[in-house]
Amino acid sequence: MTMQTAHLLDLPAQLEPAISAATGEMEAGRDLPEKLVWELRDSGAFRLLTPRELGGFEAPLETVLKVYEGFGRLDASAGWIVWNANWGFIGALLDEPGNARIWGPGPEPVFAASSMVGTAVPCEGGYRLSGYWKLVSGINHADWFAAAAYIKDGDDVLLTEEGMLDVRFFMLRREQLSVKDTWNAGGLLGSGSHDVVVEDAMVPGELVARVDVPARIRRPRYQGYIPSLVVPGCSAVVLGVAQTAIEETVALAVSKRTVTGGTLARSAHTQAVIARSEAALRAARLLLLSTARDLDLAGENGEPVTLERRAALRAAMSHAAQVSREVLTAMYELGGSASIYRGNAVERLFRDGTVALQHHNHSAGFFESAGRVRLGMPPALPVF
Structure with missing residues (x-):
């Protein structure tokens, strides 16, 4: 290390x-x-x-x-x-003039982003960007909003040379957008995941990044498929939430009494659920980290990050999400009535974790796309 x-x-x-x-x-x-x-x-x-x-x-x-x-x-x-x-x-990805705008004098810039996609129309000097992006976590503290958008020509969405939808990242200053106070959710409350509206904002070409061409900085970390640096992070967070739920339930089980008079920890059912949950979670974690390590090694060895490697990452993410959901539910159930009260650690972990699992990146549909790749078909998703 x-x-x-x-x-x-x-x-x-x-x-x-x-x-x-x-x-x-x-x-x-x-x-x-x-x-x-x-x-x-x-x-x-x-x-x-x-x-x-x-x-x-x-x-x-x-x-x-x-x-x-x-x-x-x-x-x-x-x-x-x-x-x-x-x-x-x-x-x-950006050229030096674009970076100079973002990393200029002053404090380190803070970013926020969304998995939603808007639309952009080419114009002189850059693009006119419009759209509605939901669930932009941390937007109230961000200096820059990284907005994904399709490139349009009239009513037509343009395609890349490989025949994929032309999706690019547009960097907007905070004053170029409006924030809608919409974050009133059941969990993950501290994420401030409000909605963002952009109406015909001018984005200069130097602040627009493509992901279908090689990065400007030719070093291992940036030579793969750039979205792969982004998408698995939510799965790692949820694995951490589920692990803490197990730890909190174990702590509760030592003292919580059951209707038969013994502690929850003395129950054979509890013992089996804890062991199965922890084993499943550890396996899911190792799988996610191994697919990430494979992408790291590919970059370091100058190997392509193939569609198969990306599919393996997506499948590992979906698996981590599935296991985490099962673990959170199992811990909530083991806690019995204690789990329903505000102030109980498992109650908040369950709320936060299940809301995080609703993220688009955790959709079970990615299993289907990974399976399509394994069967020799395209994933049928614009960002995979």
Whole structure:
């Protein structure tokens, strides 16, 4: 383990006191407190994937996922924001003039993004961007919004040379968009996942990134399929949430009495559920990390990140989501009536985890797309 890797893996533990102190404010304010956001930023938690010349760590994906998981163990919303703010890799795609706009004088930029897609029309000097993006976590604290959009010519959506939909990333300043206060959810409240509206905003070409061409920075981290640096982070966060749910249930089981007079921990059913859940979760974690390691090694060895490797990552994500949902449900059920009360750790973990599992990236449909690739067919998704 390198010194940098050890430092990054220690970040969740370093931020634990600040995150714990902010828990109540997160729930009440439906967002991360401003103070916590800047503590996360200043610790380096938002520049895990940023190129070195822009002040980032340029860390391997496997390491990044372990960091996300670590934050997810502490708090789902904090982990979610750390994941969604790590868009510094965009600096490997943009040319130097675009990077100079984003990483200019002043504090480190904070990003937010959404998995939704808008539309962009070419114009002189760049593009006119419009759209409605739901669930933009951390947008109230972001300096820049990374908006995905299709390129349109009239009513037609343009295709790339490979015949795929032409989806690009557009970097918008905070003042170019409107935030709709829509985040009133059952869980993950501290993520501040409000909606964003953009109406005919001018985005200069130097702030538009393509993912279907080689990155400008020709180093291992950025030579694969760039969206693969983004999509698995949510799965790592949920694995962390599910692991903490097991730990909290184990702690509860030692003292919680059952109707027969013994403790929950003495029940053979409890013992079997805990063991099965932990084994399944560990296996899902190892699978996700192994697919990430495969992508890291491909970049380091100059090998292509093939569609098959991407399909393996997507299948690992869907598997992690499926297992995490089963574990969260099992822990909630084991807790009995204790699990229904606010203030019980498992109650909040269940709410946060199940909301996080509703993310598009956790859709079971990705199993189908991964299966299509295994059977020699295209995945039939624009970003896979």
